[in-house]
Amino acid sequence: MGALLTVFRKEFRENLRDRRTLWSALLFGPLFGPLVFGFMVSRILEQNADAVDRPVAATVAGAGDAPHLMQFLAEHGVRVEARALDLEAARALVQRGGAPLVLIVPPEFPARLRAGLPAPLQLVTDGTDSKAHRSVERLRGLLAAYSGAIGQARLQIRGVDPLLAVPIAVDEVDVATPADRAALVLGMMTYLVLFAMLIGGMYLAIDSTAGERERGSLEALLALPVDRLALVGGKLLATCAYMALSLAISLAAFVAVFHFVPFGRFGMSANLTPRTAVVLVGVCLPFVPLGAALMTFVASFARSYREAQTYLGVVLLVPTLPIAFASIYALKARRALMLVPSLSQHLLMTRVLKEQSLAAPDLLISAGAALAWAALLVAATVRLWRRETLLG
């Protein structure tokens, strides 16, 4: 135990002195994720809000001649602003940006409508104004729907099945429901947390294995009367310490980011408070030894620092696979899935963020599975370190 702590202290201190490594492990890694995340989510939210939530404003001239139409528009979320404008005035208004669009109801509109003749409406728009584009599309759609409804009513009155006038029914399926977007976003966030955690320990995992070999200090170390379990254990412990630090910093950054991003729009609770962050740290902690053991094991095979970096670049992606799988297949948190590390952390973190309660058995299985995998990898690493071929 004494030797293990000696190794731990030395590795921890040495890593602390490498400024470049420290910058990447405790600053870039943990902060990069939350910042990118905050930016992207804000953008997505903005676009969403534009598309759905903002009411369409329509300036209407001659609104009194089409009270039924005005009622229909109002019912569909259009804010009608009635003004007295002729075509010239309407054109000038739209041209100078005073209104996104003007709908003109000509005086003959009610009479022609009553007579069953095509009743004219004039829509004044500026095709180059991209901001008005959505409002115009929306109003066009509503006018078409209104026209269609009246047409069908006329056929029905004349005893004709209105469905005859609808030869084709297009059913559009928009897969980007807010709930799905939320799942993707959350998947991204949990991965970023796991990523930050792995980055936090990656350099130490490399330096204490492949680095030890590359700079030629490994052989002297192996010639010492110290059990390899203590050597590997001390190195793993130091890696775990940095991963835990990185995890804490990353979640603190997420707390700050969540403070500024209005998550309610996703139908998610925006509730990542310091308190829930502590719960998330608890959910993720069992993944720390697993990640440390995985990186140390893989890096132990590498001859050089560079080679180890290449290997670990792939290892960093491994935790994404279950999460991506879960996002694509929209997997719900079932108990069996708690056996899969990274996925179980993802599902549990998602539940915490949605303010759903955590079941104790789920937590135990998730932690137990991660720790069991970690123990397996530690055993494999120690075995590797006991082999002569480690010297290379």
Added chain:
Amino acid sequence: MIEASGLCKRFGAVEAVRDVSFAARDGQITGLLGPNGAGKSTTLRMLYGVLGPDAGRACVDGIDIRGEVSAARARLGVLPHAAGLYQNLTARENVAYFGALHGMARAPLGRRIEALADSLGLGEIIDRRVKGFSQGERIKVALARALVHDPGNLILDEPTNGLDVMAIRSLRSLLVALRDEGRCILFSSHVMQEVAALCDRVVIIGEGRVLADAPPEALRARSGAASLEEAFLAVLESRGAGA
């Protein structure tokens, strides 16, 4: 005292060491001499226990290095071929790390490092980070690291590699001083003059076998050569012709 008896080691199809036996005695410097690829490093690695022999035994002060690992290694200091240091630690921290791993307590370790810094001439650089040290300074730190637990036996694998003339001279006098303290010193080299200048006994190794084991003067006399270099070549050639 370091003893090799009937050491054999095979890597796949390559027989790196075949039946190597010799003894390095206390109070003597023993040179393991041979061309590159002769099996010197493999032999030394078996002697300090990081490689297990396929056959034979390696003993330090009569203790089997693969049997009572801790006891044997506690009596042995090792300067491997690649004697790398931790760049971001100071010289003192590098040495202290190994002392602590040998199980030394803090106070005696501190005193021991002071004594080593004195005798190895590390005074000024002992608290500087190793990054940027010259090759000569590195070797001294590595030597201090190997000696931190005051072992009676010392194994050095090509310690003069990459050193300039001054550093080699200083290392030589250090090794002589260590011998005069009664330690057993075993080092490998492929450089003749080094061995001639330093060794009380020379073990010549080629193709994984011991070709000669004698004091340098005896080797010279036996082959009738004027210099040890010629004696070395004579030994290699005679064995090569006989095989």
